Amino acid sequence: MYLFQHSIDCVIHFAALKAVGESMQQPLLYYQNNLLGMLNLLEVMRSHNCYQMVFSSSCTVYGEPEYLPITETHPTGKITNVYGRTKYFIEEMLKDLSAADEKWNIISLRYFNPVGAHPSGMIGEDPTKEFTNLMPFMAQVALGKKPVLTVFGSDYNTPDGTGVRDYIHVMDLASGHVAALNLLSNNHIRLKVYNLGTGKGVSVKELVNVFEKVTNTKIPLKYVERRLGDITAMWADATLAKEELGWTTRYSVEEMCTDFWRWQTMNPDGYPKKSKTSVIVNGKS
Numbered sequence: 418m419y420l421f422q423h424s425i426d427c428v429i430h431f432a433a434l435k436a437v438g439e440s441m442q443q444p445l446l447y448y449q450n451n452l453l454g455m456l457n458l459l460e461v462m463r464s465h466n467c468y469q470m471v472f473s474s475s476c477t478v479y480g481e482p483e484y485l486p487i488t489e490t491h492p493t494g495k496i497t498n499v500y501g502r503t504k505y506f507i508e509e510m511l512k513d514l515s516a517a518d519e520k521w522n523i524i525s526l527r528y529f530n531p532v533g534a535h536p537s538g539m540i541g542e543d544p545t546k547e548f549t550n551l552m553p554f555m556a557q558v559a560l561g562k563k564p565v566l567t568v569f570g571s572d573y574n575t576p577d578g579t580g581v582r583d584y585i586h587v588m589d590l591a592s593g594h595v596a597a598l599n600l601l602s603n604n605h606i607r608l609k610v611y612n613l614g615t616g617k618g619v620s621v622k623e624l625v626n627v628f629e630k631v632t633n634t635k636i637p638l639k640y641v642e643r644r645l646g647d648i649t650a651m652w653a654d655a656t657l658a659k660e661e662l663g664w665t666t667r668y669s670v671e672e673m674c675t676d677f678w679r680w681q682t683m684n685p686d687g688y689p690k691k692s693k694t695s696v697i698v699n700g701k702s
């Protein structure tokens with residue numbers, strides 16, 4: 418309907434399910450939502466003559482890294498979870514599509530580990546289901562809503578034994594999308610992939626230390642076995658995004674923690690739940 422009313426130049430496709438554990442228990446839900454959703458969207462775009470897209474992909478397409486930092490030319494596809502496979506299958510689909518029809522102009526952005534919130538404290542992550550990601554869980558512990566942060570593995574081959582990831586502030590992620598849109602609007606590239614990461618690996622322990630320092634809280638830790646399917650360490654080589662998108666990250670790990678904490682303390686229960694509209698008739702509700 419809206420496509421008839423407005424001329425759409427480009428679609429940014431964010432809509433997907435993304436819980437690794439859930440994807441293993443309900444694979445059909447993930448294939449249905451992520452793959453069929455993408456197929457339907459591409460069909461609708463084509464039928465309305467819109468051939469430009471920015472797609473939210475993930476560093477999960479790389480699987481266990483063969484080398485670090487990871488460049489975009491690192492092999493993809495050796496993935497151990499269903500969620501990651503949906504991202505990988507979509508990337509393959511986009512390759513076939515852009516090879517078959519030169520009208521397509523697509524950028525796939527491989528996010529590393531997005532964290533943080535809008536610096537205003539008014540926009541942040543409000544998961545509707547039980548969540549398992551490190552920063553939101555840690556913030557719940559700091560708020561006293563969970564008793565302890567479980568650290569999955571302390572025997573990894575990393576400097577302090579805990580898993581290492583490339584955490585990226587959501588504001589930097591957002592500016593990566595603006596840069597991608599700019600590139601698409603001025604160039605016909607058919608299909609390109611870019612890593613969006615800081616290029617810096619941070620361990621679980623390091624992130625906890627920074628979080629405690631900037632929020633002036635204490636996070637009780639409990640070390641347990643490694644989590645099934647977790648990789649040891651992963652961080653990006655984001656040189657290509659710098660050279661071709663003119664994009665670099667600006668936010669530090671301290672700011673990621675500060676901004677997430679601001680959002681969390683201003684909205685301890687997430688976004689205000691919608692209240693039922695009350696109708697007032699003659700002064701009575």
Ligand SMILES: O=c1ccn([C@@H]2O[C@H](COP(=O)(O)OP(=O)(O)O[C@H]3O[C@H](CO)[C@H](O)[C@H](O)[C@H]3O)[C@@H](O)[C@H]2O)c(=O)[nH]1
Nearest residue numbers: 435475476477549550551554567568569580581621644647
């Ligand atoms: O309670 C927790 C949660 C996490 N971790 C550790 O913290 C690190 C980060 O874990 P996350 O769950 O926050 O994120 P992942 O690295 O598992 O990220 C995966 O899930 C994300 C989706 O939420 C992205 O899709 C990403 O690409 C994909 O690799 C890992 O070493 C993990 O073992 C803990 O020690 N305790």
